[in-house]
Amino acid sequence: MLTGSCLCGAVTWRLAETPDHATACNCTACRRYGSLWGYGYENEDLFVDGPSGNYVRGDKELAFHFCNTCGCLTYWRGVEPGPDGRRRMAVNLRLAEPEAVADVKIKHFDGLDTWRTVEREATCVADMWY
Numbered sequence: 418m419l420t421g422s423c424l425c426g427a428v429t430w431r432l433a434e435t436p437d438h439a440t441a442c443n444c445t446a447c448r449r450y451g452s453l454w455g456y457g458y459e460n461e462d463l464f465v466d467g468p469s470g471n472y473v474r475g476d477k478e479l480a481f482h483f484c485n486t487c488g489c490l491t492y493w494r495g496v497e498p499g500p501d502g503r504r505r506m507a508v509n510l511r512l513a514e515p516e517a518v519a520d521v522k523i524k525h526f527d528g529l530d531t532w533r534t535v536e537r538e539a540t541c542v543a544d545m546w547y
């Protein structure tokens with residue numbers, strides 16, 4: 418299990434397993450937020466708690482949630498469930514304790530242009546964080 422919390426502790430998330438990778442995306446939203454994403458499905462392997470505000474982007478496919486008190490970006494949530502009824506989400510791994518995610522490999526995703534994973538020499542969260 419892996420947990421994360423915003424700075425003030427009002428919003429928390431929990432993943433059933435530590436993810437095998439963290440996604441660093443360069444899209445117009447993610448590059449500004451500086452987030453590292455760990456993915457899951459709501460109330461299956463990913464759980465969130467606490468009051469949050471949210472911002473829905475132009476295409477209205479997902480909402481970025483943040484703490485109303487301290488402002489940390491905590492997770493994104495699919496606006497609609499998928500065809501199978503499951504709701505895709507991702508948590509911001511930056512909110513985990515550093516040692517808990519230090520060895521998680523980074524996957525670079527080009528969300529700005531090609532919408533593809535960019536092959537790079539593997540780096541881990543610790544390389545981007547410390």
Ligand SMILES: [Zn+2]
Nearest residue numbers: 423425484487
């Ligand atoms: Zn907070």
